[in-house]
Amino acid sequence: MKTAVVRFPGSNCDLDVFHVLKDVLKLEADLVWHRDFAGEEYDSVVLPGGFSYGDYLRAGTIAAHSPAMEQVRVMAKEGKPVIGICNGFQILIESGLLPGALLRNECLAFVCKWVKVRVETSDTVFTRAIQKGAVLDMPIAHAEGRYVNDPEGLKELDENGQVVFRYVNNQSVPSEDSNPNGSMDCVAGICNEDRNVVGLMPHPERASEPILSPFSNSDGLRILAALRG
Amino acid sequence: MNIPRLEATRLKVNLTFDELIEARKRLGREPNEVELGMIDVMWSEHCSYKSSRRLLQKLPKSGKRVIVGPGYDSGVVDIGDGDVIAFKIESHNHPSAIEPYNGAATGIGGIIRDILCMNCRPIGLLDSLRFGSLDSGHSRWLFNNVVRGIADYGNCTGIPTVSGEIEFDESFETNCIVNVACIGQGRAETLTLGRMDNPGDIIVLVGGATGRDGVHGVTFASRVITEESELDRPAVQIGDPFTKKLVIEATLEALRTGKVTAVKDLGGGGLTCALSEMSSKGGTGVQVDLEKIHVREEGMSPYELLLSESQERILFTVAPEGEEVFKILRKWGLAYSVIGKVTASGRIVAKFRGEVVVDIPSELLTNSPIPRRIARRPKTTREKRAKAQSMSDLSQALCNLLSMPNIACKEYVYRQYDHEVGVRTILKPGDADAAVLRVIGADKAVAVKVDCNSSYCFLDPYNGHALAVAEAARNVVATGAVPIAMTDCCNFGNPEKPEVYWQFKEAIDGMGYMLRGLNIPCVGGNVSFYNEDERTGRAVKPSTAIVMLGLIERLNLVTSMALKRAGESIVLIGKTFRELGGSQYSRLTGNQHSNPPRAVASRERSSIRAVIEAIRGGYVTAAHDCSEGGLAVALAEMAIKGNLGLTVDLGAIPHKASMKPDEVLFSESSARFILTTTEEHAGKLLSLVRGRGVAAAKIGEVSTLDFKVVTENETLICCPIERLRNAWQTAIPELVKVN
Amino acid sequence: MPIFTVEVIIENKKMARDPEGETIARELVSRGGFSEVKSIRAGKYLRLHVQATDSEEAERIVNKMSNTLRLFNPVVHNCTIRVRGETE
Amino acid sequence: MPIFTVEVIIENKKMARDPEGETIARELVSRGGFSEVKSIRAGKYLRLHVQATDSEEAERIVNKMSNTLRLFNPVVHNCTIRVRGETE
Numbered sequence A: 001m002k003t004a005v006v007r008f009p010g011s012n013c014d015l016d017v018f019h020v021l022k023d024v025l026k027l028e029a030d031l032v033w034h035r036d037f038a039g040e041e042y043d044s045v046v047l048p049g050g051f052s053y054g055d056y057l058r059a060g061t062i063a064a065h066s067p068a069m070e071q072v073r074v075m076a077k078e079g080k081p082v083i084g085i086c087n088g089f090q091i092l093i094e095s096g097l098l099p100g101a102l103l104r105n106e107c108l109a110f111v112c113k114w115v116k117v118r119v120e121t122s123d124t125v126f127t128r129a130i131q132k133g134a135v136l137d138m139p140i141a142h143a144e145g146r147y148v149n150d151p152e153g154l155k156e157l158d159e160n161g162q163v164v165f166r167y168v169n170n171q172s173v174p175s176e177d178s179n180p181n182g183s184m185d186c187v188a189g190i191c192n193e194d195r196n197v198v199g200l201m202p203h204p205e206r207a208s209e210p211i212l213s214p215f216s217n218s219d220g221l222r223i224l225a226a227l228r229g
Numbered sequence B: 001m002n003i004p005r006l007e008a009t010r011l012k013v014n015l016t017f018d019e020l021i022e023a024r025k026r027l028g029r030e031p032n033e034v035e036l037g038m039i040d041v042m043w044s045e046h047c048s049y050k051s052s053r054r055l056l057q058k059l060p061k062s063g064k065r066v067i068v069g070p071g072y073d074s075g076v077v078d079i080g081d082g083d084v085i086a087f088k089i090e091s092h093n094h095p096s097a098i099e100p101y102n103g104a105a106t107g108i109g110g111i112i113r114d115i116l117c118m119n120c121r122p123i124g125l126l127d128s129l130r131f132g133s134l135d136s137g138h139s140r141w142l143f144n145n146v147v148r149g150i151a152d153y154g155n156c157t158g159i160p161t162v163s164g165e166i167e168f169d170e171s172f173e174t175n176c177i178v179n180v181a182c183i184g185q186g187r188a189e190t191l192t193l194g195r196m197d198n199p200g201d202i203i204v205l206v207g208g209a210t211g212r213d214g215v216h217g218v219t220f221a222s223r224v225i226t227e228e229s230e231l232d233r234p235a236v237q238i239g240d241p242f243t244k245k246l247v248i249e250a251t252l253e254a255l256r257t258g259k260v261t262a263v264k265d266l267g268g269g270g271l272t273c274a275l276s277e278m279s280s281k282g283g284t285g286v287q288v289d290l291e292k293i294h295v296r297e298e299g300m301s302p303y304e305l306l307l308s309e310s311q312e313r314i315l316f317t318v319a320p321e322g323e324e325v326f327k328i329l330r331k332w333g334l335a336y337s338v339i340g341k342v343t344a345s346g347r348i349v350a351k352f353r354g355e356v357v358v359d360i361p362s363e364l365l366t367n368s369p370i371p372r373r374i375a376r377r378p379k380t381t382r383e384k385r386a387k388a389q390s391m392s393d394l395s396q397a398l399c400n401l402l403s404m405p406n407i408a409c410k411e412y413v414y415r416q417y418d419h420e421v422g423v424r425t426i427l428k429p430g431d432a433d434a435a436v437l438r439v440i441g442a443d444k445a446v447a448v449k450v451d452c453n454s455s456y457c458f459l460d461p462y463n464g465h466a467l468a469v470a471e472a473a474r475n476v477v478a479t480g481a482v483p484i485a486m487t488d489c490c491n492f493g494n495p496e497k498p499e500v501y502w503q504f505k506e507a508i509d510g511m512g513y514m515l516r517g518l519n520i521p522c523v524g525g526n527v528s529f530y531n532e533d534e535r536t537g538r539a540v541k542p543s544t545a546i547v548m549l550g551l552i553e554r555l556n557l558v559t560s561m562a563l564k565r566a567g568e569s570i571v572l573i574g575k576t577f578r579e580l581g582g583s584q585y586s587r588l589t590g591n592q593h594s595n596p597p598r599a600v601a602s603r604e605r606s607s608i609r610a611v612i613e614a615i616r617g618g619y620v621t622a623a624h625d626c627s628e629g630g631l632a633v634a635l636a637e638m639a640i641k642g643n644l645g646l647t648v649d650l651g652a653i654p655h656k657a658s659m660k661p662d663e664v665l666f667s668e669s670s671a672r673f674i675l676t677t678t679e680e681h682a683g684k685l686l687s688l689v690r691g692r693g694v695a696a697a698k699i700g701e702v703s704t705l706d707f708k709v710v711t712e713n714e715t716l717i718c719c720p721i722e723r724l725r726n727a728w729q730t731a732i733p734e735l736v737k738v739n
Numbered sequence C, D: 001m002p003i004f005t006v007e008v009i010i011e012n013k014k015m016a017r018d019p020e021g022e023t024i025a026r027e028l029v030s031r032g033g034f035s036e037v038k039s040i041r042a043g044k045y046l047r048l049h050v051q052a053t054d055s056e057e058a059e060r061i062v063n064k065m066s067n068t069l070r071l072f073n074p075v076v077h078n079c080t081i082r083v084r085g086e087t088e
């Protein structure tokens, strides 16, 4: 299994993800410049966080038009695991690989803090090894993470079990005070119909070593470990 | 020959008559218009440090870990195994005062470049901010936009903003203080210094295109803000963090080729400053062709090309045959132009359309004459010590203190900063007195904090600045670090005024005293003068932000401030005196006019050494230094963080019998720490500390109940933790909400 | 060929809410004295210079571009295109 | 009293840079092949409904509001206010 971490101009969590894949998970992985990315050389791909193209116009929009995303589209169709973290999630949305929209946070400000997210389904490539209902500690850090979809779209997602993560409170329940950005239904991450493309706003790579976690755990690693295959 | 001219140039010169004469003498002829502009900028306060240079020499700057001291883009220290840390702080007060968002943003942009120039990767940002009272709409506007400017720029460039400080005081109403610092990590063997050592190297201007923006930005920062400067539009730049991110990555990648011999940021003074500083440091000269510069606007004159302060530009010198370097720049989509080469002439020679328009020794530009400044102690500084009024309900007093903006939780601010990116931040904003960043792949970490208390500095600049150094040092010590170096940013009024110059002189002496006492070298700094409002004639309270860097030798020494477990002992290190001058408690009770706590270097040194030993010994479960709000506030912060209660016995706190309970609890005496320790280790901890001649006492215990301070026969404070938390956490969000 | 100034305005659909507009409205209320302002919507604005034979063509180009490049996300945004006339 | 639709457009000053517009033009529009688009400036847009006796008054109210709320900073921004006419 070989993973590509695609680097767009303005990506800034690329080195962090790469560090976790290489040094923590000991995986075979490459940091790939978006223009040099050839999907057929890899078994899976990570779109890391950051501010691709400065988030100008809208987070993820410009990167979504990069030729690299054509490669990602092919990989997605072939059933290879694709994960978009934060800005990567925004790019997946803007390129149409995942449905809906990520709009400016309700509070209108960037929010950086540790949140709790509940795993809503074990039926995705990235949550296979995690029990449904498990609650993970991970940090968020974004200004445009408010998940929005039209009522039918949202209903469909829910019915198909495509909501993968929800923000929850200390009682493990999605609630207004646990929702850091005003997302509809506290949605923190979703997947495509084939369940191999997952996007989420929290940063698993920042929660992959106990020393970085206020809770001394490595919950994020449970998601990234899926890249072991 | 048709060379565009800027008519107003001659009129805009800020040089004094004496300086003009000196320039002519050194040049041996009349400088032409362009040269005059260059001299004007380079001899401005901002570029030349003419009022401060001599005094700054007095700060101690050597130490076994110092690799690069003052004089370069940033200081660099050795943290072992060939790893180095570069760090630097800079002010962006003047632009931020008229355009807080972009002013603060471009401040971050500038400080990042200073780290990059040393071939270090920026890994952390810090901000030291001072505003007027949040009751004022203008201050709220400045505050909100400065914070957003820092957030947007830092977040986008992927550098975590890990620590900072904010103070509110009426003296900063018009002239807010925006100081930003950056720390970077690199390797000793690949450091670069921003100097041109090799004649024959080619000079490459990289990044943003040059426009007319910011021509005269520097001279602007060296003047007092007037009504007019509100119209001085081009002086405030628009930040472009996306391009900066590309510049960072491209520069680091280009440096890895080994073909880039030096890098220098283009900030104040633009190309003129970069060319003259780099060549004069290397004892070389340059020959450049101004037409080669990639521009954003048509018809720019040589004067404008040399003095533009357009953002996101950086200068490389590249060994001949550096084609790989250009390939990297193209990969990152960065524009660049080869504008000339390094020579051995010692002169800056610039051509434009085939004609030599500048021919001037670089040393002339970088070595300004030093004006005579007079220091005179102002009459009003030392007012007589008045006694603070007591408050009878101490629970209420504590809550009121916790909701004072200078003490209240700054989460509203640091929530907006990405403080996690880079996966290094072990102790995050709010976790401890300082931020702690690990060195990836090694069992060590660094701690950083920026600090100053302008009330102390105003009341007694010598003592106040000594205290600032001490507090910054204690902050890193409390996280388990040994302070290894510092850098500073001085913010003062108009140095041509003897009273202001006196404050500055005292400040440097006070810092020097404490630095020598603690054996900490100063590896650089920045000075911002003219922070005063012409309309009111009022200067800001003098304040020097101290950035302290500490080294944590093993990761298991990292210590946070949260109380950990009920039943643990609470130990106070250091003595408590009746020192409420300039304190938050005296501000609360309406009395601001007495002397600040006394800074005694030997006392600080002993306390610091004792705490370092105690942490190394594995005896400490939590640590916090006592500063604003005194002992009670420090204890409350630890309780809130740990979500645990405590009971402290006032009688166990070493103090003079004549002190009243509120004086004991809220005095801001320096050289104190609060530690917690397990029952098992309490005895060892106490004997270790006392063995070093430092006062230490077990003053209470951690509990699962309320926050309690008692005496033998009464309860002085009894508060549920939730009440304390509420007072502390909601204060700033409530204040900024008001319209 | 002449150059036209074309404006593109991107606003959130009702369903996607408009926290920015709501915030400005709230601030107005709390300041008092602006009761005349009945509603506020915030959006993004782009001003383009477009080379085209006439204003219809300019509009067509921008329209096509907005859709192809997804200047807006049709799930949540409304997009308005206006030709403001020729630029000299 | 009638209700007017008033637009507020806030852009960086002409002589100031506009990194957002520049990046959209370079990385999205020209890469996408829309070479007819010669330049882009990005800004912020507000659409208000304002009750006023006439369009001049509507403009005055919005002008005052923009200044009171400091929706823009004259040091770096241009603010254009346009009354678009009466709303039914």
Ligand SMILES: Nc1ncnc2c1ncn2[C@@H]1O[C@H](COP(=O)(O)OP(=O)(O)O)[C@@H](O)[C@H]1O
Binding pocket: B127, B128, B129, B161, B162, B163, B164, B165, B166, B406, B407, B410, B413, B414, B417, B428, B429, B430, B431, B432, B433, B434, B435, B451, B475, B627, B628
């Ligand atoms: N402007 C700021 N930016 C980032 N962090 C900040 C800022 N102001 C305060 N903090 C953080 O809040 C915490 C408390 O800061 P401060 O009140 O200055 O502590 P101390 O009293 O120990 O000096 C620290 O972790 C500090 O880094």
Ligand SMILES: [Mg+2]
Binding pocket: B165, B451, B452, B627
């Ligand atoms: Mg402080």
